[in-house]
Amino acid sequence: MSNAALLTMAEVHTRIGAYHILHGVNLVVPRGELTMLLGRNGAGKTTTLRTIMGLWQASSGTITFAQQDITALSTPQIAGLNIAYVPETMGIFSDLTVKENMLLAARQAKRVEDIDDTRLKWIFKLFPAVEKFWSYPAGKLSGGQKQMLAVARAIVEPRELLIVDEPSKGLAPAIINNMIDAFAELKAGGVTILLVEQNINFARRLGDTVAVMDNGRVVHSGSMQALADDEALQHSLLGLAV
Amino acid sequence: MSEVKHRDFDWKPLALVPVLSLLALPLIGSGSTWLTLTVAGLAMGMIIFIIASGLTLVFGLMDVLNFGHGVFIALGAFVASSVLGSMGDWTGSQSLLRNVMAVIPAMLVAMLVAGAVGLAFERFLVRPVYGQHLKQILITMGGMIIGEELIKVIWGAQQIPLPLPEGMRGSLLLGDAAIEKFRLVAVVVGLIVFASLAWTLGRTKIGLLIRAGVQDREMVESLGYRIRRLFIGVFVVGSALAGLGGVMWGMYQQNVFPQMGAQVNVLIFIVIIIGGLGSTGGALIGALLVGLMANYAGFLAPKVALFSNIALMAAILLWRPQGVYPVTGR
Numbered sequence: 001m002s003n004a005a006l007l008t009m010a011e012v013h014t015r016i017g018a019y020h021i022l023h024g025v026n027l028v029v030p031r032g033e034l035t036m037l038l039g040r041n042g043a044g045k046t047t048t049l050r051t052i053m054g055l056w057q058a059s060s061g062t063i064t065f066a067q068q069d070i071t072a073l074s075t076p077q078i079a080g081l082n083i084a085y086v087p088e089t090m091g092i093f094s095d096l097t098v099k100e101n102m103l104l105a106a107r108q109a110k111r112v113e114d115i116d117d118t119r120l121k122w123i124f125k126l127f128p129a130v131e132k133f134w135s136y137p138a139g140k141l142s143g144g145q146k147q148m149l150a151v152a153r154a155i156v157e158p159r160e161l162l163i164v165d166e167p168s169k170g171l172a173p174a175i176i177n178n179m180i181d182a183f184a185e186l187k188a189g190g191v192t193i194l195l196v197e198q199n200i201n202f203a204r205r206l207g208d209t210v211a212v213m214d215n216g217r218v219v220h221s222g223s224m225q226a227l228a229d230d231e232a233l234q235h236s237l238l239g240l241a242v
Numbered sequence: 243m244s245e246v247k248h249r250d251f252d253w254k255p256l257a258l259v260p261v262l263s264l265l266a267l268p269l270i271g272s273g274s275t276w277l278t279l280t281v282a283g284l285a286m287g288m289i290i291f292i293i294a295s296g297l298t299l300v301f302g303l304m305d306v307l308n309f310g311h312g313v314f315i316a317l318g319a320f321v322a323s324s325v326l327g328s329m330g331d332w333t334g335s336q337s338l339l340r341n342v343m344a345v346i347p348a349m350l351v352a353m354l355v356a357g358a359v360g361l362a363f364e365r366f367l368v369r370p371v372y373g374q375h376l377k378q379i380l381i382t383m384g385g386m387i388i389g390e391e392l393i394k395v396i397w398g399a400q401q402i403p404l405p406l407p408e409g410m411r412g413s414l415l416l417g418d419a420a421i422e423k424f425r426l427v428a429v430v431v432g433l434i435v436f437a438s439l440a441w442t443l444g445r446t447k448i449g450l451l452i453r454a455g456v457q458d459r460e461m462v463e464s465l466g467y468r469i470r471r472l473f474i475g476v477f478v479v480g481s482a483l484a485g486l487g488g489v490m491w492g493m494y495q496q497n498v499f500p501q502m503g504a505q506v507n508v509l510i511f512i513v514i515i516i517g518g519l520g521s522t523g524g525a526l527i528g529a530l531l532v533g534l535m536a537n538y539a540g541f542l543a544p545k546v547a548l549f550s551n552i553a554l555m556a557a558i559l560l561w562r563p564q565g566v567y568p569v570t571g572r
Contacts, residue, residue, distance in 0.1 A: 055460060055463075074463075074468075075463040075464055076463050076466050076468045076469075087464070091458060091460075091461035091464065093453070093457050093461070095457055096454060096457075103450065105465050107466050110447050153465075
């Protein structure tokens with residue numbers, strides 16, 4: 001954890017209507033590393049990601065990205081700082097083709113031809129389904145293919161931070177392995193990633209650092225390896241059987 | 243990896259238009275009367291589509307229920323009556339070219355005024371009530387009433403005749419069928435608007451953003467686009483198109499009056515509900531069906547003509563509860 005923080009949340013509270021969801025989240029995402037955000041259902045993981053993206057406004061506390069306070073910025077402004085977000089629902093535009101989904105994510109491109117060809121080839125290598133079904137309506141893809149498209153869309157242009165909410169949810173083991181390989185390659189390329197997961201095996205294979213949430217707070221943070229090696233700690237934090 | 247199907251065009255809703263026309267043929271009996279009514283229905287449908295296309299996008303993109311859309315129709319029609327009134331030499335000419343040269347500026351000025359008023363309408367009436375449907379209905383209806391009163395202040399409360407230019411009057415004979423020239427003009431204008439919308443939505447990045455925003459505006463924002471700016475643009479264009487539709491509707495009826503927008507409003511909402519909220523293709527199908535149904539029912543059973551479009555909407559919603567072309571994710 002020697003790298004400087006790219007994203008920091010300090011005492012962040014989020015209220016949605018009458019509900020107080022985040023109760024002072026403190027989180028550090030080091031630059032160039034893959035940070036896993038773990039926790040039981042309802043711990044506040046998705047709310048944390050949505051609060052970072054400005055989809056739900058923090059009621060107090062500070063969110064800093066690359067030394068800039070982004071707490072009060074709008075979602076488009078936050079995304080404009082080179083932060084890509086893949087929601088739990090994947091956010092695929094079902095009525096658009098795979099190609100159109102990719103073009104939409106490439107903010108600099110007016111036409112598909114404007115997308116960096118080398119990068120596109122790299123994405124096709126990571127996610128062959130994206131190339132295979134390039135002209136097909138995204139709504140017709142399987143769950144795994146949609147997840148690949150969602151991640152491919154997030155990296156169609158270089159981004160400083162990639163935020164992904166439960167990429168392994170509902171996927172077959174073969175697709176999960178494919179996803180793990182893709183994130184490993186992204187990590188090797190220097191992309192900073194914040195990843196919410198429930199799948200501890202997924203997390204242990206990818207994570208550099210980890211933060212565990214419970215009841216709207218980060219209750220543990222440290223190295224992923226240390227948590228992976230400590231089954232008692234996993235049990236106490238995540239309720240996993242020893 | 244599971245098999246993925248290529249995009250299959252859903253032709254069934256499109257087939258409803260010829261099916262309705264063919265079903266009406268034996269009921270009407272006379273082929274020439276049927277042809278006259280069909281062209282009249284298609285013309286009416288195209289005008290309603292011009293008006294409804296903007297409204298359906300406004301609802302699809304921002305979930306805004308604009309019950310005041312009718313005011314742009316009336317405004318466009320009154321502005322056109324003033325412009326055409328000042329170009330009497332051109333509209334009175336026997337030359338179709340000179341007539342068209344008068345109608346085009348009338349349309350452009352009407353669109354410009356309706357678009358500008360639409361910009362103010364969005365800023366001062368719609369923006370404060372985003373996400374609040376009941377307030378949207380009340381405030382936009384209030385906006386329409388105020389708009390109608392302002393029209394009365396400027397043009398007077400009485401009905402104003404809007405005669406067709408000389409070259410667009412009368413009919414063309416196709417066998418025994420008389421086809422009014424202006425109805426053909428309306429079909430052509432409607433097709434131009436549809437083609438422009440289809441090109442913009444299907445071939446440009448702005449169109450891509452609108453289509454995506456109709457499905458999932460939160461995700462569009464997460465990709466870094468300011469959807470509110472997009473919405474304002476769509477609202478202004480939608481208002482301008484309603485203004486254009488108002489010009490066509492006024493010329494179709496050959497008169498304009500301040501409440502004409504409110505009169506058409508009901509038909510527009512039927513159209514966008516039949517089409518599927520947020521779907522321009524659906525709005526076209528819905529508008530053609532409504533236009534045809536109004537003309538056929540008006541001829542066959544005038545007493546049920548008013549009810550016929552409601553019945554049509556109910557029948558279609560029983561078949562497809564989200565409209566003929568539902569937008570995924572809504």
